[in-house]
């Protein structure tokens with residue numbers, strides 16, 4: 644079966660300009676040669692540290708920023724080759740949800756106006772039935788029809804994100820890019836939005852590209868995970884495989900670094916050592932080598948290509964050796980991680996039980 648979304652060698656290098664003449668003095672290599680597939684109804688998580696290129700990938704998929712190179716193909720149509728009018732039509736099938744719905748919702752538009760706009764633009768409602776369609780959308784996303792008259796500032800964070808989800812859902816997309824959709828919310832509200840996204844996926848067969856730095860949410864949500872380091876995919880695997888047998892030392896470090904500690908709570912977290920190098924001048928060879936506990940001479944000069952190792956795609960010269968050593972993932976989950984997974988599970992069960 645061919646994939647719904649095919650991404651091939653996606654690259655985005657931002658020029659850095661200096662001086663009065665705005666001469667280009669370098670390039671921020673935000674995303675380089677990223678390739679992956681997403682099937683209908685599937686969730687692919689894109690994870691990595693802040694600044695590794697996750698949001699740039701998300702925006703380039705929808706051509707909210709123009710890729711430097713590479714192709715994005717949705718359902719057989721090459722999005723990266725479309726002229727503007729056709730691109731606008733195509734966006735009906737690809738939507739995005741941002742971390743901060745405040746930033747993506749127009750504060751001067753009521754929810755009714757916000758949701759009516761895409762419905763009318765894409766011919767999915769008429770002036771005669773648009774109120775009804777807006778009310779249905781709100782109910783589908785766990786809001787009430789009377790919320791239509793409200794403005795973004797009148798909602799709580801969780802409700803506002805539900806409006807963001809409703810706006811993305813309005814055009815009945817095949818794919819939604821979720822860019823850190825729950826990172827700004829309280830943990831209990833996070834679980835509600837995660838469950839809403841899962842329910843919508845089950846009802847409408849939507850595929851998600853789920854961008855997140857939160858491995859607990861990713862583990863709960865994703866079918867497959869792509870791990871990105873300095874703009875390149877360094878490992879991609881089914882979720883269970885990735886957490887049970889991380890094969891890239893960076894993936895191991897990310898898993899060891901999660902969960903993030905709450906103030907006042909003990910944590911067994913081991914932060915990824917060192918800092919993310921500048922994307923202006925990534926290290927030669929394997930870009931992770933300056934931070935890698937397993938790096939050898941070869942890693943400093945020879946960039947490892949992605950290759951298949953035991954059901955995983957991994958870019959490490961020593962992937963087999965990494966998986967053989969005891970992994971951080973094999974330790975029992977910490978109290979905080981267990982508590983978060985319990986909350987996610989409890990929220991899901993309460994939605995399934997109509998009497999709860």
Ligand SMILES: Nc1ncnc2c1ncn2[C@@H]1O[C@H](COP(=O)(O)OP(=O)(O)OP(=O)(O)O)[C@@H](O)[C@H]1O
Pocket residue numbers: 657671672673691692693694695696697698699700856922
């Ligand atoms: N418009 C831009 N111009 C120049 N550099 C940019 C631009 N947007 C992003 N970058 C750079 O590209 C790199 C990747 O940024 P990006 O926001 O995609 O990372 P991220 O993984 O999503 O991080 P975060 O989780 O903090 O949002 C960073 O080095 C960032 O500074």
